[in-house]
Amino acid sequence: MPPLRLGIAGLGTVGASLIKGLNSQAEMLADRCGRELLVTAINARDRGRDRGFDLSPYSWIDDPISLATSDDIDVYVELMGGEDDPAYSSVKAALAAGKHVVTANKALLAKHGVELAEIAESNGVLLNYEAAVAGGIPIIKVMRESLTANCVSRVFGILNGTCNYILTRMEAEGMSFEECLADAQRLGYAEADPTFDIEGNDTAHKLAILTSLAFGTKIAPDAIYLEGITAITTEDIAAAKELGYRIKLLGVATRTDSGVESRVHPAMVPLGSAIAEIGGVTNAVTIEADMVGSLMMSGPGAGGEATASAVAGDICDIAKSRPGYQHGPALGQPAATLLPHTQAAMQAHEGGYFLRLQVVDKPGTMASIATRMAEQDISLESIVQRRARGEDGQAPIILITHECSEQEIRDALTAIKGDGRLVGEAQMIRIEKLS
Amino acid sequence: MPPLRLGIAGLGTVGASLIKGLNSQAEMLADRCGRELLVTAINARDRGRDRGFDLSPYSWIDDPISLATSDDIDVYVELMGGEDDPAYSSVKAALAAGKHVVTANKALLAKHGVELAEIAESNGVLLNYEAAVAGGIPIIKVMRESLTANCVSRVFGILNGTCNYILTRMEAEGMSFEECLADAQRLGYAEADPTFDIEGNDTAHKLAILTSLAFGTKIAPDAIYLEGITAITTEDIAAAKELGYRIKLLGVATRTDSGVESRVHPAMVPLGSAIAEIGGVTNAVTIEADMVGSLMMSGPGAGGEATASAVAGDICDIAKSRPGYQHGPALGQPAATLLPHTQAAMQAHEGGYFLRLQVVDKPGTMASIATRMAEQDISLESIVQRRARGEDGQAPIILITHECSEQEIRDALTAIKGDGRLVGEAQMIRIEKLS
Incomplete structure (x- = not known):
């Protein structure tokens, strides 16, 4: 030859x-x-x-x-x-x-x-x-060739090393997002203009390609629901840990009855799960499919x-x-045989939610929050209000919900906000259910 | 077509x-x-x-x-x-x-x-x-195709679901090897004659194939150093955990200057490492190579x-x-271009060791053990002798060594045995160094 x-x-x-x-x-x-x-x-x-x-x-x-x-x-x-x-x-x-x-x-x-x-x-x-x-990580070959006979139900992963590096350091050293980003830039793990990474666009590009391979649909990066990591605080990370979770920026695409639910956002994964242990700039992808079950690959996502x-x-x-x-x-x-991408509405997403609410700590606050959740049929897995209120009369409340829909949690939060007891915006982080 | x-x-x-x-x-x-x-x-x-x-x-x-x-x-x-x-x-x-x-x-x-x-x-x-x-797990395709341009330095993994299931249950429930094996047989995770799995032969077959792909050598299953899991006790598992390790049956093939060091044996891996988190019948393989760095894949090893x-x-x-x-x-x-397999001598293996010694607890015992280790230039990372001696005057001593050669640790054990303070055989489990 x-x-x-x-x-x-x-x-x-x-x-x-x-x-x-x-x-x-x-x-x-x-x-x-x-x-x-x-x-x-x-x-x-x-x-x-x-x-x-x-x-x-x-x-x-x-x-x-x-x-x-x-x-x-x-x-x-x-x-x-x-x-x-x-x-x-x-x-x-x-x-x-x-x-x-x-x-x-x-x-x-x-x-x-x-x-x-x-x-x-x-x-x-x-x-x-x-x-x-x-x-x-040879994820394209594995999806395109090894899993040809499989019908994929979900593909998800940590697809951006910059974000994973920042989140890992925020947890390990209790540093703020801004400090970690500056360090990542200094070390060459983040670009001078990091927007594309930290806002999730880079993850979305990769997820769009994986979604097409997983479901035989046309590549549709703009259809993906997108949230970056800029709003994640050390308080979120600490509260997550206390409740048995770690925060990762995930790209997730799931086959649903109403189309593909593809989304990029910070997500809680259980401590001790394989994906929670993926630290630093390492990437990881999990594929769930009918024949192979669950397959995970991890390795260097860049360099x-x-x-x-x-x-x-x-x-x-x-x-x-x-x-x-x-x-x-x-x-x-x-x-020519690829199907159009039909994006499932984010409001129909079902899952658990982590909520961190800064409230004016006066009698009836917890009752009114609990009532608003009950009105949406949302049941609670954990409630933490450990710290005493500060001099400003404010206190943080952490809630973990059982599975509910995105519509329900959003409606509950709107109602809670309307009651006038919230200070600032509520923090809401989705919990990714692992099989 | x-x-x-x-x-x-x-x-x-x-x-x-x-x-x-x-x-x-x-x-x-x-x-x-x-x-x-x-x-x-x-x-x-x-x-x-x-x-x-x-x-x-x-x-x-x-x-x-x-x-x-x-x-x-x-x-x-x-x-x-x-x-x-x-x-x-x-x-x-x-x-x-x-x-x-x-x-x-x-x-x-x-x-x-x-x-x-x-x-x-x-x-x-x-x-x-x-x-x-x-x-x-599509490990053959990844090694044969994706990593074609890589020079592999080590490939290792959990390649036998039966053994991993038994070790996982022994730890989780404090059950003995025999009880777990019986349960695995009842559940269909182990054969009626489990020898081939629990003695490591099945892992060796798989490792022999991976070794050939990794190093371009002829397949040589009989050259592999082999130890099964039948001698692992709940005491080993508990002591490992206390010292920050978990016991896994690993197949490991490493490129060395004197040939390929391929071995199958129970090994200690650090708690919190990705491979330590692979539980039950799941398999996992890690490849370390010059270009890709470290790549890990995990998924169902059978079924x-x-x-x-x-x-x-x-x-x-x-x-x-x-x-x-x-x-x-x-x-x-x-x-026709495959090289002959040259097996590196197991005596030349370098690594840390876990030792569990049952000793007659009388003055000078620890001193004599420490002296025998020092004679071989072996330095110790941890020594645990927590439990009081039993009525039989015996006590267990757990040692973790720093890196030494297999020859040195074996010579030290022979000398310790010769001193007449050991009861029964020493338990020796290799610590696998992860990158």
């Missing part, structure tokens, strides 16, 4: 780790793939930057589209990122030119995945994107080398395939 | 779950695979047994070899089990006849895997065996449906492939 020729666009930490890995393991890779893997052409925004390795063996092609369609490559490896151009146009051009594509670009997949999958199918080439979700591991695995899959071969479609089934 | 025709040998719980799954999801599978999956022929030991579904649509072929080589099948699905015939001959015959093979048979793979992989390669057919290791999920995934991979295609080799690289 002739070498598999790779054109790589984007030479940040992932691109650099990829090239180093391919070079240092060249012989092993040739053995395992039955052919040599050869980087022939590259491209990046800044040609002059020192990347710690010699760029001279590779031809530099300034225009990503020229690189993507070059006669000198078989596979276009897109590591530039960004949902639009140049990533979008160059990937499209590569597929149309009959090149296989490997990308780590979740935003691109979330926005244009269905269209790109169709172009890949009609050109008989592969579109691989393992690194787009959960970094080094140059771990992400490059996933990109390289995708490249090796292409290298091992032989002419005439077409593997399964990019989204697990032909893009 | 014409339907993919399956011949299934073995209709126990896995075979029955597989046929039910293929039937109930026929349309979804055809969509995802781009062709119909069709069971055409079957075989089992007992034709008359009621398996809860209608066998009449399938032609019954009495002889497994005739089934395996039948013109009416494209894929031979071997679910009979057993390392020798009829599994061995029929799988060989199928591969030689140009049929793809899917098997759940770990014993067959452990004993004949390299030969079978060679036959598959030279006939251009696939040999898939996802279900042979860790049931529903008809979970195992059938893995078998079905293997079948779907074949269904999605197209004529002319040959996927990567069965063992991750051409069988």
Whole structure:
């Protein structure tokens, strides 16, 4: 077999780790793939930057589209990122030119995945994107290939290392959200503009891709219910712990009778559960399905080398395939057969809730709160009002409800607020039921 | 594409779950695979047994070899089990006849895997065996495909549900090994003859396969150092917990300078670590490698449906492939390029040790033990001698050592025994260092 020729666009930490890995393991890779893997052409925004390795063996092609369609490559490896151009146009051009594509670009997949999958199918080439979700964890391959015979009921996980790092440190050191974010930025775990991570958009992109694979629906990132972690306080984390829970930013997609309930929000998971033990920048994904039951994978969700591991695995899959071969479609089934995404209303969500209410502590307060909950048929699992009221006459009340609907809890909170005993906004955090 | 025709040998719980799954999801599978999956022929030991579904649509072929080589099948699905015939001959015959093979048979793979992989390669057919290791966890695919570009340093895990169930119940209920085993047998989690599970052989078979995939070496189940769980007592479990550990039966394979250190034995893992939280019949595997770092997968290690999920995934991979295609080799690289397995000596193992010594409690006992440890340059992390000596003048002493070699700890124990203060045998349990 002739070498598999790779054109790589984007030479940040992932691109650099990829090239180093391919070079240092060249012989092993040739053995395992039955052919040599050869980087022939590259491209990046800044040609002059020192990347710690010699760029001279590779031809530099300034225009990503020229690189993507070059006669000198078989596979276009897109590591530039960004949902639009140049990533979008160059990937499209590569597929149309009959090149296989490997990308780590979740935003691109979330926005244009269905269209790109169709172009890949009609050109008989592969579109691989393992690194787009959960970094080094091979969740795409497992869902797309290993679980082909399964009917998935829920997929959920910790999909953003920045948020998990912040929440882990807030608990471990009693630090505020703002302090932890600043530290994460200092250590390179958070971007200078962290909005996309901490508001949950990044998790939503990844969840949108997993949702499509899980339920055979079109990718619909904008349909996802979204709440970030910026409102989580050390008080929430401490109260959660006291009641046997830990707060994680989860992405969850569940099959329901009225569509897919997909949501990203801080959630309480029981201490001692496997997912509660996922700390720091580590990611984890759990899939629940009819045949396999519950399957969990955890590992590095980001980082140059771990992400490059996933990109390289995708490249090796292409290298091992032989002419005439077409593997399964990019989204697990032909893009034309994907169902529209029907989003279940968040109001219909059923679950337990954690509430932290700051109240004016005068006679009848607890009675009025309890009455408002009862009016919505919400029963309570725990009530904590341990600390004495402060000098301001205020006291926090923590409630954990049994399962009820989002509509019911929201109506109860509106009524409680109307009674005039709340100070500020109520904190409401959903409890994720684990099987 | 014409339907993919399956011949299934073995209709126990896995075979029955597989046929039910293929039937109930026929349309979804055809969509995802781009062709119909069709069971055409079957075989089992007992034709008359009621398996809860209608066998009449399938032609019954009495002889497994005739089934395996039948013109009416494209894929031979071997679910009979057993390392020798009829599994061995029929799988060989199928591969030689140009049929793809899917098997759940770990014993067959452990004993004949390299030969079978060679036959598959030279006939251009696939040999898939996802279900042979860790049931529903897609560890074979992840190691063989996702991590192709990685250089693995260690793979370890809980690979036997029976043992993990017994150890979990011993801790949870303070029951003895014998009581838990009896219960596991009653509940169907352990065989009538449980030797193969509780002595670690089953774990060793699975570890042998993972070791080959991890290090590119020939499968060598007999080289593995083996200790089962029969000597673990409730005292060990309680003492471990007190010192912050939990006992698990692990299979571990580590790359060392003097070869592969592969071993199956009860091991202490820190409480709160992800692997310590894997309870009951669940399995878990962790892979440590240069690019991906540490990756963990957990899920059902056995059971008809979970195992059938893995078998079905293997079948779907074949269904999605197209004529002319040959996927990567069965063992991750051409069988002819696999290196001989060089087993590192167990005496060279380095790690911490848990020791439980029953001693005659008289002056100087602790001093003599401490001296014997010091003679081997072994330093101690913890010493516990909490309970008063009994009427028999005996007392248990628990020691946790810092890292030392297996040779050193064994020499120290021999010397301690020679001093005549030990009652019975010393209990020695290795502490597995997690990264």
